[in-house]
Amino acid sequence: MLEQQIETIVTSLCASQKLERDRAVVELNNKIKTLSPEVVQSLQRALINKSLDSSSPWETVHGSLLGLRMVVLNVEVEPEGQFHCEVRAASLRLLTHQEVRVRQAAGEVLGALCQQDGGVTYASCRSQVLELVRSNLERQMTDDDASRSEHESTRQLMEKLTAGTRERRNSGDAAQIFHDTAGWRNLETNMKCLEHMINGCAPKFLPYIDQDLLDLIFTALTHTNRFVRETGFNVCAALVSCGGGEAAEFLETNPMFTFGDQLSRHLGQGLADNWSQVRLASSVATRKFLMSLPAAARERFFPVLLPRLCLNRYYVAEGVRLHSQETWRQVAGSEGKALVEKYIDPVVAYYIEATEADNHAVREAACACIAELALKIARGSVRAHVPDLLHALTVCFSDDSWPVRDAACVACGNFILCFPDESQGSLEVLYPLFFNNLQDNIPSVRQGAAAALSNVVRAYGKTVLPLIMEKLKEGLKGVEGQPSESERYGDLESGPATYGVVKRKRDNDMDLHSNKQMYSCGSLAPKMGRGGGGCSDCRFRRPPQLWEKADGCLYLASELAGIPEAAPNILECLPLMSEAVRHKHYTSHVTLLETLCKTLPHMAKGLSKRVFKSHLHLFLDAIFYALECENALTSSAASQCLTQLSQFLGPNILRGRVEEHNPSYLRALDANNFIAPL
Incomplete structure (x- = not known):
């Protein structure tokens, strides 16, 4: 009966379908505390054996790690006991597995172990984990399945990138392109493992923060690959979170304050990164860094961080913008204006620097x-x-x-x-x-x-x-003097682009779209210069x-x-x-009419009712022409114009002026008033 129960749990956890594995994890989490010690012990042994079986498919290894994480989080074990040590060793070994999901799960297990033993696991595994990060940052070839697989994939990709060099423009940069954009497979999961372990240790990680660890993380923060930088700032966010709570009050021993100048300098670089994902990761880390310190201690770092936080409140990427606005509220409170005035010199210097950014x-x-x-x-x-x-x-x-x-x-x-x-x-x-x-x-x-x-x-x-x-x-x-043929798209010259105009002219030009270098999602595109405007060829x-x-x-x-x-x-x-607005010999006359209808009510209010109503007749023909034209935007603008003028002048005055000018317009005016079909 015991063996059958264990087999049922393990089979579900190690199923080939992800949905089944996820469902099994939820079920195990719900009932693990009701299992007898004998069942738990047998389950531990079965899961460890599955994770260490080199002949098992990756789905089996992945499911066993998910189950081990649930056991670690819900069952009290001795930090240096046999089970604890075996899980630690298995997870360390699987950090170099060929499958990324296995490596991610192994890192999560190590994080769970740190959460349970308060840092004993990190102290034991620190040298191995940090060496994995360091070797992958330098792209050193290590002797494991994942590295060998990546090396083979790299070789194949480089062959494709360098194939047909004569036909490809800039193909000589293929090696650099790969270096800057490859997935850096082991590095990302190793960094995530470090992040999980830091989060698991929480404040107990503070004694392990030293210059060597920070130098390693700072190397990732300044890496050429944007994914590496993003992952590095996620680790940095976990690191600075350790300094909150009671530790924040003891500045002499708080590494966040001791190493604060270095941290703030690198966080400032992240807040100004050209990639929005990196900028967001740095924004998260910056908020945690500032909020981990007492209010009086934060101002030491304001000259670097404050201008960048302030600018990011207007950044185009919504995630960065909203997060920065909330950070500003939490950090500055009602003193935001006073803080900007106090640090006006670094604020102005950074704003001027930002006007020269590539982005x-x-x-x-x-x-x-x-x-x-x-x-x-x-x-x-x-x-x-x-x-x-x-x-x-x-x-x-x-x-x-x-x-x-x-x-x-x-x-x-x-x-x-x-x-x-x-x-x-x-x-x-x-x-x-x-x-x-x-x-x-x-x-x-x-x-x-x-x-x-x-x-x-x-x-x-x-x-x-x-x-x-x-x-x-x-x-x-x-x-x-507007030419009637002005909107034929044959007279383009160098300069900023109006996308629709350029697109219609260039879509069918095969020479522009054949045998050209291809780019992926912007990450491989040439660096956008001052005239980039969002694409690599926007000079029209x-x-x-x-x-x-x-x-x-x-x-x-x-x-x-x-x-x-x-x-x-x-x-x-x-x-x-x-x-x-009477000239209608060109196609875009409806746009000019639309602008007139939008601006006329505002103009009337500025000139006053008494003055404007005596000049209303000048525009009635244009308004009713716009109301009945086929362009929906122009017609809508004319309808709103009549409604606003009616409210401003009075409906009877407007009706009287319309009737005096042209009684045939009354039907359209009444239809607009009652939103009835014309």
């Missing part, structure tokens, strides 16, 4: 953070840094990535508004950049330029209005169209209408706006 997402986040300095931080703290910050933003204005150009434009507008005296000397350089963004291919860039130019008017008043109004009128009048940009310039001018007019000094000038331009 366009970092440059975009840096511009957003610089804008935040102008809006939220005490002006006395920022004033001395305004010239340097404006210079960095000016460089970003020419970025090939449009989100960076947009963020830089908005940030410059904020600086001009908050620091008009310090910024006045940069206006000569900034004006052409603002006006260039006002006619950009990307709508949101045009909108950002309009907001920035409105801040220029708010800062300097009527002294800058003549130049800006001249550009606005010029843009509105220019639509008349069509010239700005006249209608796009007019579109930017509509956004600008909407922004200026709310400024008292500029409102009379905008009132004079209303007929020009009306005339600009």
